[in-house]
Amino acid sequence: MTAKNPRGFGLGLRPIYYPEILESPQPVDWFEIISENYMVPGGRPMAMLDRIRADYPMRMHGVSLSLASADPLDFDYLRALKRLIARVEPELVSDHLAWTGVHGLNLHDLLPAPLTRESLGHCVERASRVQDFLGRRIALENPSTYVAFAGDEMGEAEFLAELARRADCLLLLDVNNVYVSAFNHGFDARAYLDRLPRERVAQIHVAGHSHKRTYIVDTHDHPVCDDVWSLFSYVWRTFGLIPAMIERDDRFPPFSELLDELRHMRALAAAEEKARA
Amino acid sequence: MKLAEIQSLFQESVLADEPSLGLFAMLRPPVRAENIAETFGVYHDGFRLRMAEYLSNDYPVLREALGDELFGALVEAYAKGRPSTFRNARWVGAGLPAFLRASPLFASDRFVVGLAVLEAALARSFDAADAAELPIETLGRIPEEDWPRLRFGFHPGVLVVDSTQDALAAYEAVQAGEPVAAARDGDEVALVVWRREFDVNYRILDDRERIVVTQAMAGAVFGDVCATLAFASPERDDGEMARLAGGFLVRWFADGMIVGAAPASE
Numbered sequence A: 001m002t003a004k005n006p007r008g009f010g011l012g013l014r015p016i017y018y019p020e021i022l023e024s025p026q027p028v029d030w031f032e033i034i035s036e037n038y039m040v041p042g043g044r045p046m047a048m049l050d051r052i053r054a055d056y057p058m059r060m061h062g063v064s065l066s067l068a069s070a071d072p073l074d075f076d077y078l079r080a081l082k083r084l085i086a087r088v089e090p091e092l093v094s095d096h097l098a099w100t101g102v103h104g105l106n107l108h109d110l111l112p113a114p115l116t117r118e119s120l121g122h123c124v125e126r127a128s129r130v131q132d133f134l135g136r137r138i139a140l141e142n143p144s145t146y147v148a149f150a151g152d153e154m155g156e157a158e159f160l161a162e163l164a165r166r167a168d169c170l171l172l173l174d175v176n177n178v179y180v181s182a183f184n185h186g187f188d189a190r191a192y193l194d195r196l197p198r199e200r201v202a203q204i205h206v207a208g209h210s211h212k213r214t215y216i217v218d219t220h221d222h223p224v225c226d227d228v229w230s231l232f233s234y235v236w237r238t239f240g241l242i243p244a245m246i247e248r249d250d251r252f253p254p255f256s257e258l259l260d261e262l263r264h265m266r267a268l269a270a271a272e273e274k275a276r277a
Numbered sequence B: 001m002k003l004a005e006i007q008s009l010f011q012e013s014v015l016a017d018e019p020s021l022g023l024f025a026m027l028r029p030p031v032r033a034e035n036i037a038e039t040f041g042v043y044h045d046g047f048r049l050r051m052a053e054y055l056s057n058d059y060p061v062l063r064e065a066l067g068d069e070l071f072g073a074l075v076e077a078y079a080k081g082r083p084s085t086f087r088n089a090r091w092v093g094a095g096l097p098a099f100l101r102a103s104p105l106f107a108s109d110r111f112v113v114g115l116a117v118l119e120a121a122l123a124r125s126f127d128a129a130d131a132a133e134l135p136i137e138t139l140g141r142i143p144e145e146d147w148p149r150l151r152f153g154f155h156p157g158v159l160v161v162d163s164t165q166d167a168l169a170a171y172e173a174v175q176a177g178e179p180v181a182a183a184r185d186g187d188e189v190a191l192v193v194w195r196r197e198f199d200v201n202y203r204i205l206d207d208r209e210r211i212v213v214t215q216a217m218a219g220a221v222f223g224d225v226c227a228t229l230a231f232a233s234p235e236r237d238d239g240e241m242a243r244l245a246g247g248f249l250v251r252w253f254a255d256g257m258i259v260g261a262a263p264a265s266e
Helices: A015-023 A044-053 A075-088 A117-134 A156-167 A175-185 A189-194 A226-239 A255-276 B003-015 B021-025 B036-058 B060-081 B089-101 B110-126 B144-149 B165-175 B207-217 B222-232 B238-254
Strands: A009-012 A030-034 A058-061 A093-096 A139-141 A170-174 A201-207 A244-247 B150-154 B159-164 B188-196 B199-205 B258-263
Touching: A009 A255, A015 A044, A015 A255, A030 A244, A044 A075, A058 A075, A075 A117, A117 A156, A117 B003, A139 A156, A139 A201, A156 A170, A156 A189, A170 A175, A175 A189, A175 A201, A175 A226, A189 A226, A201 A226, A226 A255, A244 A255, B003 B021, B003 B036, B021 B036, B036 B060, B036 B089, B036 B110, B060 B089, B060 B110, B060 B165, B089 B110, B110 B159, B110 B165, B110 B188, B110 B199, B144 B150, B144 B222, B150 B207, B150 B222, B150 B238, B159 B165, B159 B207, B165 B188, B188 B207, B199 B207, B207 B222, B207 B238, B222 B238, B238 B258
Parallel strands: A009 A030, A009 A244, A030 A058, A058 A093, A093 A139, A139 A170, A170 A201, A201 A244
Antiparallel strands: B150 B258, B159 B188, B188 B199
C-alpha cells in the first residue's frame, strides 16, 4: 500500500442526509462513515450503507479503538471492525490517537493520551497489532484536546510522527483539531503542521467548532471558520494533494449548504494548486 | 505515575461529581481559562451531555413524560449505576429497563418501567438482524402430516414485551403530537414488536396469543402450541383451539414475522 491515496473531496455520511444522497447523484467524491454506527446487526443503517456504497467510494472512521488505553485491546471490537471492512471495502480505515476508557468502561469520548515515551511505546505496539489483525494499515487522527499533562515528554506532532514511523501507520490530519488544540494549549498551528511527516498523511478533515472565549471545543456543529480554511490552504500548499473532507455532526444544515462548503474546499485547493503551478 | 494509573485517575475524575485534585495537579495550567476545572469540564460535563443524548435518542417519549429535570436525574443515576461497557454508543441505553426495575426510585413506577420497556424494544427491533420473510403460500405446500412437528423461525426483530396501558397511551399520544396524560392506569399489556423492511410496528397481544407466540418463538412445534391453547381453554374443543392457533399463525405470516418453517426432526 502506498501512502498517497487517490485525491478527492468527501463528506461524512450522516443519516439525516440519506434522502438527498439517494435521490440523485451528488458532487461528492466519497463518503466517510463512522464505523461504529454500522456495527449493528441489520435494519435501515446497514441497508442505507449498502445502497450508498454501491454508488460512492467510502472511508471508515472509528471512535472506539481506544488505541492509547491501558486496557487490553478489545478483539471483539476488532473482529466487528474487520467484518465491516470486508463489507464496505473502504479506501482508508482510521481512528484517533486517544483512549475512551479503562477497566472495561467506555466514556464515549476521545480522551487525551499522555505524551510520554511509555505511552508512545504502548501506542506503537497496539497500532502494530491492530494493523496485523486487520491486515492493512490504519490512519490515526490528531485529536482535539482540552487539557495537557505536566509530565508530557514531547509535543503531539512529534508523538504522532514517531508513532507513524515506528508502527508504520498513516495519519489522518484533522486541521480543525490542530486549530482547536493550538488555541487551547497556546502552540503555533503551522509549526505543528511542519513537524508532521507529510508522506504519511493519508486524509484531511476539516470541521466547525464552538468558541467558548477562553477555549475552543471541537463540536462539528458550525460551518468551517475562515481561520481553519486558511490553515487548510496552508496544508494543501505544503503537503500536496491529499483526500480531504468536511465533518458535520450537529445542527445539521440543509445538504446544499454542506455541498457549498465542499465547493469552497475544492476552490481553495484549486487556487493553491494553481499558485504552485 | 504510570499510564494505567494516570488513566484510572482521569476516568474517575470524569465519572465523579467532583474531579480529583490529584489529577488537576498532574495537568498543565490552562493558557487562557481561569483554572483547569474549566477546561477539564469539557470532558466532565461532556460525558453527562452525551449520556443524556444517547438516552434521549432511545427514550424520547420517556423523556417527554418525565420532563427534563427528572429525566436528567435518571440519566445521572443510570450513568453512575450502569457505566457503559459498550464500544458502540448505540447500546448505551439498552440496559435502562433492567436498571429501572432494580432502582429503588423507579422500580414501583409501572408507567416509567413500561414505557422504557416499550421504547427499548422499538430501538432493538429497528436495527435487529435482517432476515427474509416467508410468504404465507409456504403453508399450503406443507403436508398435513408434518403440521404437528412444524417449527417456526421468527424474524430477529420480533420481540414480545410486557408494558402498561398508560405507557402505551403515552407513546401513542407523543406520536400523535399530543401531550402525555397525567392520569395513570398501570394495567399490564403484552405487546409484540416487529420490523418489516425499515418500519418498526407493534400491536397488543391477548393472553392466549401472548402465551403461544412466546412458546413458538422459543422453538415449540405447532402441535405443542395447539396443546397449550387447549390446556389454557379446557371448555373449548381441540379443533377450535387448532383453528385459533392457525389464525394466529396466519397473522404472524401476514405481518412478516415468520422467516422459517420446517418440520422438527424426530
